[in-house]
Amino acid sequence: MSLLSDLTRIVAAGFESAGLDASFGAVQVSDRPDLGQFQCNGALAAARSAARDPRAIAGQVVTQIEGDRRLASASIAGPGFINLTVTGRTLAGYVDAMAEDGRLGVPAVGPSLKVIVDYAGPNVAKAMHVGHLRATIIGDTIKRLFRFAGHEVLGDAHFGDWGLQMGMLIVATRRRHPDLAHFDGTYEGPYEAPLSITLADLQEWYPDMARQVAEDEEVAAEARRATTDLQSGRPGYVALWEHFVRVSRASQEQDFSDLGVEFDLWYGESTVRDLLRPLVDETLARGIAVRSAGAVVIEVSRPDDKAEITPLVLETSHGAFLYGTTDVATIQMRVSELGADLILYVVDSRQSYHLEQVFRAARRAGLSGGAAMEHIGFGTMNGPDGTPFKTREGGVLRLGDLIDMVTNAAAARLEESDLAALYPGAERAVIARQVGIAALKFGDLVNNRTSNYVFDVRRFTALEGKTGPYLQMAAVRMDSILARAARRGLAPGAILAPHHETETRLLLRLLQLPEVIDRAMDLRAPNHLAEFAYEVAADFSRFYEACHILTEPDPGLQSSWLGTVRTSRRVLELLLDLLGIEVPARM
Numbered sequence: 001m002s003l004l005s006d007l008t009r010i011v012a013a014g015f016e017s018a019g020l021d022a023s024f025g026a027v028q029v030s031d032r033p034d035l036g037q038f039q040c041n042g043a044l045a046a047a048r049s050a051a052r053d054p055r056a057i058a059g060q061v062v063t064q065i066e067g068d069r070r071l072a073s074a075s076i077a078g079p080g081f082i083n084l085t086v087t088g089r090t091l092a093g094y095v096d097a098m099a100e101d102g103r104l105g106v107p108a109v110g111p112s113l114k115v116i117v118d119y120a121g122p123n124v125a126k127a128m129h130v131g132h133l134r135a136t137i138i139g140d141t142i143k144r145l146f147r148f149a150g151h152e153v154l155g156d157a158h159f160g161d162w163g164l165q166m167g168m169l170i171v172a173t174r175r176r177h178p179d180l181a182h183f184d185g186t187y188e189g190p191y192e193a194p195l196s197i198t199l200a201d202l203q204e205w206y207p208d209m210a211r212q213v214a215e216d217e218e219v220a221a222e223a224r225r226a227t228t229d230l231q232s233g234r235p236g237y238v239a240l241w242e243h244f245v246r247v248s249r250a251s252q253e254q255d256f257s258d259l260g261v262e263f264d265l266w267y268g269e270s271t272v273r274d275l276l277r278p279l280v281d282e283t284l285a286r287g288i289a290v291r292s293a294g295a296v297v298i299e300v301s302r303p304d305d306k307a308e309i310t311p312l313v314l315e316t317s318h319g320a321f322l323y324g325t326t327d328v329a330t331i332q333m334r335v336s337e338l339g340a341d342l343i344l345y346v347v348d349s350r351q352s353y354h355l356e357q358v359f360r361a362a363r364r365a366g367l368s369g370g371a372a373m374e375h376i377g378f379g380t381m382n383g384p385d386g387t388p389f390k391t392r393e394g395g396v397l398r399l400g401d402l403i404d405m406v407t408n409a410a411a412a413r414l415e416e417s418d419l420a421a422l423y424p425g426a427e428r429a430v431i432a433r434q435v436g437i438a439a440l441k442f443g444d445l446v447n448n449r450t451s452n453y454v455f456d457v458r459r460f461t462a463l464e465g466k467t468g469p470y471l472q473m474a475a476v477r478m479d480s481i482l483a484r485a486a487r488r489g490l491a492p493g494a495i496l497a498p499h500h501e502t503e504t505r506l507l508l509r510l511l512q513l514p515e516v517i518d519r520a521m522d523l524r525a526p527n528h529l530a531e532f533a534y535e536v537a538a539d540f541s542r543f544y545e546a547c548h549i550l551t552e553p554d555p556g557l558q559s560s561w562l563g564t565v566r567t568s569r570r571v572l573e574l575l576l577d578l579l580g581i582e583v584p585a586r587m
């Protein structure tokens with residue numbers, strides 16, 4: 001249905017009638033646009049396999065396909081490359097067909113899968129840092145992409161709320177507030193939430209406690225005991241933990257909402273707490289888990305491993321369940337209760353070893369059923385010094401502060417460029433927030449996800465160049481052209497064969513959409529969407545500079561150009577939506 005797949009079909013038929021395999025006919029967008037819009041390099045490979053002359057093969061194919069009405073030219077270059085250019089009418093016809101389709105010519109997948117996207121992963125009482133930021137931004141795009149492709153998708157925050165950290169927080173609280181009823185073993189409840197304990201307190205206590213646990217075995221033992229007590233349901237501790245969960249979640253939900261990110265499920269590690277004991281007992285009974293130095297572990301190494309993968313610990317010798325235990329039980333829950341076919345973990349690449357252990361353990365225990373599990377890893381966001389981004393004071397950066405930082409930078413940019421200057425203050429603030437978030441998201445998503453990148457607020461908020469704000473400006477300009485036209489009673493119409501080279505280029509670009517979506521899906525790579533959105537916006541700007549749409553005297557041409565604007569806007573709308581970027585009503 002796409003132009004590229006139709007061209008491939010035409011050329012493949014050419015190869016077949018030359019007695020060669022159709023698979024040599026793959027057509028791609030040309031990397032030499034001066035020679036043709038599209039190219040096929042199959043004659044070279046065909047010549048090698050058939051021991052024939054590549055130019056002769058290319059010549060035969062070209063003779064076969066030359067007559068196709070869709071082609072303006074088919075020619076041979078170099079040792080046997082086939083270059084193709086389509087007619088202007090062909091281009092216009094394909095773009096019109098795309099505009100008529102609610103999915104812009106992108107087919108929905110079939111059959112669809114039940115997909116769980118595990119992303120963000122905030123933790124109780126810990127400020128979200130840049131690792132969580134990348135997981136949130138990338139995960140959200142992956143979720144939107146899979147949903148657009150036609151899968152049934154649930155995004156789950158997988159809240160970190162059930163490990164040793166909980167015991168550490170309980171001990172930290174007891175040190176400061178020993179008189180709380182929560183610590184009184186004889187008290188039977190009900191418990192009042194200790195409202196004086198805020199998230200800021202917990203965030204301050206936690207690193208201090210973590211240090212003590214690392215240095216002092218007695219404190220570590222105390223934290224372990226508190227964890228086991230909580231995990232076995234001691235009411236005062238459970239009530240305290242509920243308070244920790246509540247204050248943490250409220251603040252994190254605010255950050256996510258500022259980012260425009262919503263979760264379908266806000267499950268936590270604690271959601272599967274009742275599965276943990278049976279998981280350990282049953283895997284032990286089935287001989288899948290074994291006892292090792294007092295702990296219960298699952299062996300996960302394989303003979304073909306290049307580096308050793310150590311066993312996954314399900315239960316420590318102190319009787320505690322770990323991060324990996326809840327991860328394995330969560331797989332069990334996602335598969336048996338949620339019916340997952342595919343679970344995508346959008347998690348920092350530094351956790352790949354952990355996730356590999358977890359996936360293998362779940363498979364060995366037969367808990368993942370037929371579901372596939374996949375780690376979608378990513379690199380770090382670095383500061384100007386090339387190490388993970390920190391505050392000026394050297395601390396871990398809070399997500400909320402980062403959001404304020406990009407919003408302020410965006411406001412300064414708008415002011416510098418005299419944009420939105422005359423709008424009411426409240427609207428300006430909304431625009432600055434939208435522009436700041438777009439800068440942050442696009443600045444992240446445009447990178448290959450596995451690479452590290454440098455956070456550069458000046459560069460990210462620039463209104464020109466490959467940035468989120470540039471895309472927003474392009475979208476706002478398209479909207480304004482269409483609105484002004486509508487006010488004059490002008491409507492977008494059928495697209496005519498292009499009159500200008502910038503128009504040809506834009507239409508060719510729009511028609512690449514289905515392949516770009518495909519590639520982004522296959523590689524789980526949002527940067528293909530981000531790059532393409534930029535190319536659409538840039539090609540549109542060139543078209544807009546060259547073709548004066550609103551003053552064009554020829555009504556047919558004018559309505560065709562408006563049609564091109566509208567379709568460009570729809571393509572950009574889809575891409576920005578997948579990237580989670582909002583477009584201001586005006587800028």
Ligand code: ARG
Pocket residue numbers: 118120121122123158159160327345347
């Ligand atoms: N809470 C974890 C962290 O902060 C991330 C969770 C990732 N997801 C998972 N299923 N392990 O590192």
